[in-house]
Amino acid sequence: MYVAVKGGERAIENAHRLLAHERRGDRNVPEVSLDQISNQLGLAVDRVMTEGSLYDRELAALAIKQARGDMIEAIFLLRAFRATLPRFGSSEPVDTAKMQVRRRVSSTFKDMPGGQVLGPTFDYTHRLLDPSLMSEGSPEQPNVVAEAEPGIMPRVTDILGRDGLIEQSPAGDPEKPVGDLTRDSLSFPADRDLRLQNLARGDEGYLLALGYSTQRGYGRNHPFAGEIRLGEVEIEFVAEDVGFAVPLGAITLTECQMVNQFKGSDTEAPCFTRGYGLAFGQSERKVMSMALVDRALRARELGEDVKAPAQDEEFVLSHSDNVQSTGFVEHLKLPHYVDFQSELGLLRKLRKEFAEANEAPTPMQEAAE
C-alpha cells in the first residue's frame, strides 16, 4: 500500500518548536539578554541595523537573538518588520561636518584641523586571543576624552575642495525627492541616490569582495582613504505643523570619503574624484568597501571603460541584497518535483535517441556492406 507524502502542519509546528529549543541551548546556561547583545556584540547590532535599514538597537539585538546569531537572518527579520512601518516623511540631510567625532583618521594628510583621532579601533591590536576574556572581568576605564568642539573638524574632502583639487560634490536638488528603492523598483541606469541606498543596504561581504577586486586591478581607481570618521550626528525633521526643523535625536554613523585619481578628459582638468560610504554605527569595513564600489560604479559617468565586475552597475546592484540572495539560493530546498520530473522525462528521451542513433549503422558501413 502506498502512503502519499504529506508535508503536514504538525511537522512544521514541531520543527518550529525544535528550533526554539535549539536557540535557547543548554537551559542551565543563563539566557543572553538584549542589553548584553546590544552592548557587548555592538558591531553585530550595527551591521544588522545598517543592512536592515532600520536604526533601532533594541530590535536589532532582538533579531540577532531570535536568529541565533545568523546575521543575514537577523537582517531579514528587521527588514520584514521595517516594511510594515508607516512613513511620516524624510529627515533633513544629516551634516557629517558637524559630527561629534569619536574617531577620525585620514591617510592623505599627516595632520589637519582637528587632528587624527584614533578612537575605539581594532587597528594596531595584536590579534592574540585574550585568555582574560574567558572569565568575567572589567577592563580598565578609558582615559577621559575631551569633547571635540563642533566645527573644528572639517572634512578632508572639504579641505581639498577649497583648492579645486577634488571634484565638487554633486549639488543636490532640494526640490527633487530622494529616491527610495524600498518604495519603487530599481531601474537602470540608476541615479547615485538609489545606488548609494542600494550599497548601504548591500551585503558587507559582497561589497568587501568587490571593493577588493578593484584594488587588485579589476577596475582599479587608485584610492586613498581621504577620511574615515565615526561619531554622532543629530537628525532633524521638518514637521509641517510647526514649520521648522525639530531634532529627533542623535544617531551613530561611520562615513568614508575615498579620494581617487582621475586623469581628466578633453573638457575637464585632472582632479581627484570621490567615492562615498556611509553606514549606521561603527561599520568601517562596510563604508570603505562601499566607497570603493561607489567610485567604481561612476566609471560610465566619468568616461572610463566599463570592463570589470565592480564597474558593472546592473551586475553590482542586482546582486548586492543578501536578503534577496539568500532567499533565492535557499529556495532550492523547496520541492521541485514537477520541473525535475519534466527534466527526467526529457533526459530519458534524449538518452534514448542518443542510444538509437549510436546503434544505427552509419551510412559508411551501409555502403561497405
Next chain:
Amino acid sequence: MNAPTYNFAYLDEQTKRMIRRAILKAIAIPGYQVPFASREMPMPYGWGTGGVQVTAAILGVDDKLKVIDQGSDDTTNAISIRKFFEKTAGVAVTTNTADATVIQTRHRIPEAKLGSHQVLVYQVPIPEPLRFLEPRETETRRMHALAEYGLIHVKLYEDIARFGHIATAYAYPVKVNARYVMDPSPTPKFDNPKMDNCDALQLFGAGREKRIYAIPPYTKVQSLDFEDHPFEPYKHKACCALCNAEDSYLDEIVTDDKGSRMFVCSDTDYCETRQAQGHHGSESAAPYAESRHA
C-alpha cells in the same frame, strides 16, 4: 516596542492599492511585465513573496483560498502560505479546486478546468523569458518593446538542429495575445495548453524581481514553436497508480532501492476526487491521516 497589529491580509491599504494598480496595468497589457514596489514579506524571497503579495492585494473577506505547490495542497510551503492567510486575513480555505475563488500556485496549473469566477495566482522566480539568453534587464526591456524575439527563436531552432526537437521541458515560453513573449513560471510544458483561452484570470507575481504580469480571461496564449515543428504537449507513458487517470501530470515515486517506480497524480485534489468517484489504480492509497481542510 508596541505589539504589532497587521491589516487584513497583512499588507497595508496603501501597498495594496499600489499592487492593484500594477495588476490593472498588467491586465490591460497582457503578458507585459509591470514593475512594482515589492515589499519585504515575512517569508523569504524565492518562496512565493510575489504570489503572496498579489493574493494579499486581491483577497476579499468572502474569498475562498486554495494554495498548491507542485500540484499538492499538502507540501510544506503550500501549508505555510495557506496558514499565513488564515491567520492574517481569516478567509475560508479549501483544497477543492472547484470551490476556490483564489488559487495560489507554484509550478502547476490544476487539472480541473478553471471557471470565470476564479483567479489563478502564480509564484514566479524569474519573470523574464529572455533572461538566460540576455542577462541585462536594460537589454531585455528593449527587446520586448521592439518585439524583437529572434533570439529566443534561434534558441529553439538550435534545440531542433541538435536534438531534432525543442528541448525545453518546463518554463516553456509562450506568446500572449500575439504580442509579448512571457514566462509561464516553471510549470511543466504539459500545463501550457491550459493557459490558452482560459476562463479564469491568471496573475503572475515575482517578488524578488519586482514584476507583475497577467493573462486576462479568454486570451490567446501560444506556446512558441515552428510550423514544421509544432508544440508537443508532454505525454506520460503511464497512468496514475492511485486513480488510474491517463490525462494528468504524474509524479514519479521511487518505491525501493532496486529501481522500482510508481507514478501518481501531482494534483492531489484531482486524484482524491477521482478516487472518491470510484476510480482505482494498481495501488490503493492510505487514508489521509492528518486533519483535512474543509
